[in-house]
Amino acid sequence: MKKILIISSFLSFCALFLVEPINAQKKLKYEDVLPSILNGSTGNGVSDLKLLIEEEPENPSMYLQLALLYNKRFEDSDPITGYKKAMANIALANTALDNCEKFLTEKEVKKNKEEYVNFAIYDDKMKYTVSIDTIYTKIINIRTEMAAFENHMPAIYESFTKSYSHYDKANKIFTQLIGDHATLKDLYLLYDENMEKDFIDIKENYNQFLSAFQAYQDSIAIYDIGYYQQLEIDTINIYKLDGLAVEINFLEHEKIPIWNYAKWTDEVRAYIQSRISTLRQMMATNEKAANTKIKQVTTDFNNGIKEPLSINKEFLFTLRKFDLNSVVEPLFLYKEKKYTLLHNELATAQMETSTDIAPDRKIFNYGLMLNAFTKSDTLLQEVETRNTEESFQKYKPFLTTYYKGQSGITTLVSTARKENRTHFDTYVEKIQHLSRHLLNGDSTLTTVKYRGIVIPDYVTRITLDSIHSSNKITTHKVVNIDGSAYLGGVFLHPKTNLITTFACRKEANSTISWYKELSMQVSGENAHTLLTAMTNGQGGCSLLLNAHNPITRAQINTLYTYSDNGAEQQVKNLTISEFPRFMVFEEQTNTFLIGFNGIGLEANRTEASKVILANYNVVGDLKWQYAFELMGDLSGLVTLEDGYLLSGNYSRIKDESGKFVRIDNGYAAYLMKVNNSGQLSKQVLLPNSLPYITTHLYKAGDHCINLFGSKDLSQHQFESNSSNLVHFIVNRQLDTVSSSID
Numbered sequence: 204m205k206k207i208l209i210i211s212s213f214l215s216f217c218a219l220f221l222v223e224p225i226n227a228q229k230k231l232k233y234e235d236v237l238p239s240i241l242n243g244s245t246g247n248g249v250s251d252l253k254l255l256i257e258e259e260p261e262n263p264s265m266y267l268q269l270a271l272l273y274n275k276r277f278e279d280s281d282p283i284t285g286y287k288k289a290m291a292n293i294a295l296a297n298t299a300l301d302n303c304e305k306f307l308t309e310k311e312v313k314k315n316k317e318e319y320v321n322f323a324i325y326d327d328k329m330k331y332t333v334s335i336d337t338i339y340t341k342i343i344n345i346r347t348e349m350a351a352f353e354n355h356m357p358a359i360y361e362s363f364t365k366s367y368s369h370y371d372k373a374n375k376i377f378t379q380l381i382g383d384h385a386t387l388k389d390l391y392l393l394y395d396e397n398m399e400k401d402f403i404d405i406k407e408n409y410n411q412f413l414s415a416f417q418a419y420q421d422s423i424a425i426y427d428i429g430y431y432q433q434l435e436i437d438t439i440n441i442y443k444l445d446g447l448a449v450e451i452n453f454l455e456h457e458k459i460p461i462w463n464y465a466k467w468t469d470e471v472r473a474y475i476q477s478r479i480s481t482l483r484q485m486m487a488t489n490e491k492a493a494n495t496k497i498k499q500v501t502t503d504f505n506n507g508i509k510e511p512l513s514i515n516k517e518f519l520f521t522l523r524k525f526d527l528n529s530v531v532e533p534l535f536l537y538k539e540k541k542y543t544l545l546h547n548e549l550a551t552a553q554m555e556t557s558t559d560i561a562p563d564r565k566i567f568n569y570g571l572m573l574n575a576f577t578k579s580d581t582l583l584q585e586v587e588t589r590n591t592e593e594s595f596q597k598y599k600p601f602l603t604t605y606y607k608g609q610s611g612i613t614t615l616v617s618t619a620r621k622e623n624r625t626h627f628d629t630y631v632e633k634i635q636h637l638s639r640h641l642l643n644g645d646s647t648l649t650t651v652k653y654r655g656i657v658i659p660d661y662v663t664r665i666t667l668d669s670i671h672s673s674n675k676i677t678t679h680k681v682v683n684i685d686g687s688a689y690l691g692g693v694f695l696h697p698k699t700n701l702i703t704t705f706a707c708r709k710e711a712n713s714t715i716s717w718y719k720e721l722s723m724q725v726s727g728e729n730a731h732t733l734l735t736a737m738t739n740g741q742g743g744c745s746l747l748l749n750a751h752n753p754i755t756r757a758q759i760n761t762l763y764t765y766s767d768n769g770a771e772q773q774v775k776n777l778t779i780s781e782f783p784r785f786m787v788f789e790e791q792t793n794t795f796l797i798g799f800n801g802i803g804l805e806a807n808r809t810e811a812s813k814v815i816l817a818n819y820n821v822v823g824d825l826k827w828q829y830a831f832e833l834m835g836d837l838s839g840l841v842t843l844e845d846g847y848l849l850s851g852n853y854s855r856i857k858d859e860s861g862k863f864v865r866i867d868n869g870y871a872a873y874l875m876k877v878n879n880s881g882q883l884s885k886q887v888l889l890p891n892s893l894p895y896i897t898t899h900l901y902k903a904g905d906h907c908i909n910l911f912g913s914k915d916l917s918q919h920q921f922e923s924n925s926s927n928l929v930h931f932i933v934n935r936q937l938d939t940v941s942s943s944i945d
Contacts, residue, residue: 264318270299355426362419512542570907686711717769723750736786775823785840800837827881839900869894
């Protein structure tokens with residue numbers, strides 16, 4: 204009985220008869236080499252057969268074996284990744300088969316059966332025969348299989364590669380978009396015609412991917428290639444996380460992870476059309492309204508319209524929702540401030556022509572203007588900072604239409620800041636001019652009389668050397684709301700030859716309703732009695748006197764309180780012995796704030812001394828005190844909404860960190876803010892690029908606190924020489940509003 208064995212069994216048998224390679228020195232017969240070809244690698248087999256065919260170009264077995272090797276290559280190729288290789292081997296196999304069939308005959312097979320050993324049929328005695336029918340059957344099967352591949356696979360391969368290519372394109376465009384825009388809000392605002400094209404490309408490629416992949420699946424349902432992929436489509440929800448793909452592989456998994464780019468583009472475009480388009484419309488509407496309002500500011504003022512320019516809050520909220528750093532927002536806020544500035548300048552110009560408005564009220568308004576210009580300039584700086592290419596691109600149509608682009612914004616900022624600086628400097632000069640008259644005394648130097656006593660109705664700053672006669676020197680003047688005033692000062696008493704204090708009340712009609720002279724004793728002996736501070740409050744006035752014995756140098760500070768009719772209400776010796784230099788009465792807390800420094804009228808800035816701010820109740824009891832040491836002096840004290848402010852000069856002082864700061868060859872100014880509980884809340888050491896001395900601290904309001912001084916270190920009056928004048932303006936937060944020294 205004959206038994207048919209599979210080809211692989213025969214190949215193992217043939218391995219026993221392996222001979223030397225075909226290129227050996229001894230040339231072997233084809234039938235001897237064939238077992239090596241059949242049992243060796245495909246590549247070597249193809250090379251060997253090609254060489255053999257050159258020797259025997261009409262040998263059908265060689266072509267047949269070559270076709271079988273090409274067919275094996277085809278069968279081993281992946282239908283997708285090895286598609287081109289498979290098609291090439293099909294073509295080579297068919298060519299080899301065509302050549303085989305030219306020379307293949309039954310006689311040939313019988314004569315050279317050892318050349319067709321892989322088609323052998325063995326009997327029980329291991330003798331074999333080869334049938335040409337078996338060979339033709341194999342040829343037909345190979346051609347059928349390869350033909351099926353050629354018929355079906357090109358369309359499958361094309362659909363597959365198209366689907367992959369379109370999805371890859373969609374992914375790359377999407378990835379580039381995401382990479383170019385840090386946030387989704389940036390993408391919204393930068394959406395333009397170019398981005399619209401990208402969105403169209405993303406969606407079209409995604410839809411073409413779906414169409415091609417469906418065609419691929421339909422085709423492999425007919426012709427099985429061993430792949431059974433299904434799409435697993437996910438929605439893009441999280442920006443910068445979803446939608447990105449490091450590597451796209453349609454063959455690795457049966458379920459292919461896919462991002463739904465079409466849905467994402469539709470959702471983003473819909474959002475832009477509804478929200479961003481609305482934002483841009485609101486932007487244009489508010490711009491037109493703001494420009495119209497600014498143009499009619501003079502008409503508004505003349506008609507008494509005080510309603511400010513207010514940019515729509517919903518618009519600003521929406522703008523900030525999408526962009527916290529837009530150049531557009533400070534532009535709109537600047538326009539709000541610009542209208543207010545223009546309106547206030549008209550009001551200020553009108554105020555300056557009025558004789559009914561007091562100088563201190565004018566300074567108050569000038570201070571408001573300075574702060575308004577400062578805020579305006581801050582907004583312009585913000586515009587300048589945000590005027591970037593990125594911000595411009597987000598609002599390109601709007602900024603191009605209304606501001607002539609980035610360069611237009613730059614010009615606007617430059618021009619507006621110069622105008623602001625000019626106006627700012629003008630108001631600073633006006634403050635200096637009015638302050639000079641307020642703080643340096645009335646240039647008319649008027650006097651009032653009381654029973655033959657001539658009393659100056661103007662204030663003079665004194666030194667001990669300037670008190671050399673019985674002529675009255677007014678050192679303090681407190682004006683009441685009804686036009687009356689308290690005058691106080693010193694003179695050299697003709698009988699005792701001691702400095703004596705006087706105080707009086709001048710009525711609105713310039714008559715003196717009461718007058719007093721005060722002379723104190725220290726340790727039972729008459730002493731120089733200096734009026735160091737005066738304030739009104741509690742329906743009268745309070746005097747702070749310093750009495751010092753010219754021989755023993757012992758001194759004492761005493762608080763006197765008088766009613767408005769001159770009745771003595773209280774005399775209280777204070778426990779602090781340093782020289783009192785300033786006193787204010789705070790009605791809100793019903794307490795006195797007194798600033799002490801040094802031991803005499805003339806401060807010694809070359810020696811270490813203590814500055815003390817003390818809080819006393821109305822009966823003269825000490826509630827709290829704050830003290831610090833320095834080499835310098837105390838030049839001013841004012842109350843603030845949230846505390847108290849001390850000013851002075853120093854050549855050595857400790858900063859807030861506890862380190863000493865020194866000024867060589869002169870002085871610089873300090874500011875100390877103390878809270879309502881007597882604790883330091885802030886210290887500011889003002890610029891010290893050159894030496895100067897400060898002499899006057901004047902508060903027109905918490906927004907306009909002026910510190911005046913001079914580059915002349917010997918000056919103790921208000922500096923009248925503008926080239927020597929030193930002037931700082933701060934607010935209650937001690938932020939510098941203006942400084943004459945860099």
